[in-house]
Amino acid sequence: GEDVEQSLFLSVREGDSSVINCTYTDSSSTYLYWYKQEPGAGLQLLTYIFSNMDMKQDQRLTVLLNKKDKHLSLRIADTQTGDSAIYFCARGATNKLIFGTGTLLAVQP
Amino acid sequence: DAGVTQSPTHLIKTRGQQVTLRCSPKSGHDTVSWYQQALGQGPQFIFQYYEEEERQRGNFPDRFSGHQFPNYSSELNVNALLLGDSALYLCASTETGNYGYTFGSGTRLTVV
Numbered sequence: 001g002e003d004v005e006q007s008l009f010l011s012v013r014e015g016d017s018s019v020i021n022c023t024y025t026d027s028s029s030t031y032l033y034w035y036k037q038e039p040g041a042g043l044q045l046l047t048y049i050f051s052n053m054d055m056k057q058d059q060r061l062t063v064l065l066n067k068k069d070k071h072l073s074l075r076i077a078d079t080q081t082g083d084s085a086i087y088f089c090a091r092g093a094t095n096k097l098i099f100g101t102g103t104l105l106a107v108q109p
Numbered sequence: 110d111a112g113v114t115q116s117p118t119h120l121i122k123t124r125g126q127q128v129t130l131r132c133s134p135k136s137g138h139d140t141v142s143w144y145q146q147a148l149g150q151g152p153q154f155i156f157q158y159y160e161e162e163e164r165q166r167g168n169f170p171d172r173f174s175g176h177q178f179p180n181y182s183s184e185l186n187v188n189a190l191l192l193g194d195s196a197l198y199l200c201a202s203t204e205t206g207n208y209g210y211t212f213g214s215g216t217r218l219t220v221v
Contacts (some may be wrong), residue, residue: 004151030208031208033210035212040198041215042113042115042212042215043199043201043213044212045209045210045211045212045214047159048208048209054120056196070198073201079139083171090151092208094165095142095157095164096142096154096157096167097144097152097154097201097210098154099151099152099153099193100151101149101150101151102150
C-alpha cells in the first residue's frame with residue numbers, strides 16, 4: 001500500500017461531518033474505492049467512483065476526486081457513533097485492489 | 110442471498126505447519142481473490158483465481174498457493190508457516206467485468 005496514503009486517525013463529534021482523505025501516486029486506476037472495516041470484521045464496500053468523475057453522492061456519503069492532485073476524499077454527513085470504524089481507500093489495478101493503511105474514525109457522543 | 114463466506118473464522122497453528130483456508134464466493138461471482146491483512150495494515154493482494162487458474166499473483170512466496178473449484182469456491186494453502194504469517198486472510202469475489210469486490214469476514218490465523 002505504499003502508493004496509497006491516508007492519515008491514521010480522525011476524531012469527530014456525533015452529528016458533525018467527517019472528511020477522510022487519501023492520496024495516491026499512480027493515476028492509471030479506472031476506479032477508486034472506499035471500504036469500511038469494523039472491529040473483527042471483513043471489509044464493507046461503501047462506494048466507488050469512476051476516474052472520469054469529480055464527485056459522487058450516495059445518501060450521507062460524498063466522494064470527491066481531484067485527479068490532478070491525485071487526491072480522493074470521503075465525506076460522511078451527520079456522523080453517528082455507528083460510523084466508528086477503520087476506513088480504507090483503495091485504487092483499482094489490473095485484477096486487484098491496492099489499499100492504503102486505513103484511517104481510524106472515532107466518533108465521540 | 111449469502112455474501113462471501115469463509116471458513117474457519119479463527120485458526121491457531123504451529124510454526125512449520127500447513128494450513129488451508131476456504132472461501133465460497135457470492136452467488137453469481139466467478140472470480141476469487143485472496144488478501145492478507147496484518148495487524149494495523151491495509152490488505153495486501155496475494156492472488157486471484159478465475160476459471161480455475163491463477164490469473165495474477167502479488168508479492169508473496171511460493172509457500173502461498175491456491176485453488177479454484179468448478180463451483181467457483183476457492184482454497185488458500187500456506188506451507189511451512191512462519192510467525193509472520195499471522196494475519197487476517199480475506200477472500201473477495203467479483204463477477205468478471207464488474208469493478209465491485211465483495212469481501213468475506215476473513216479467517217484470523219495465528220501462528221505460534
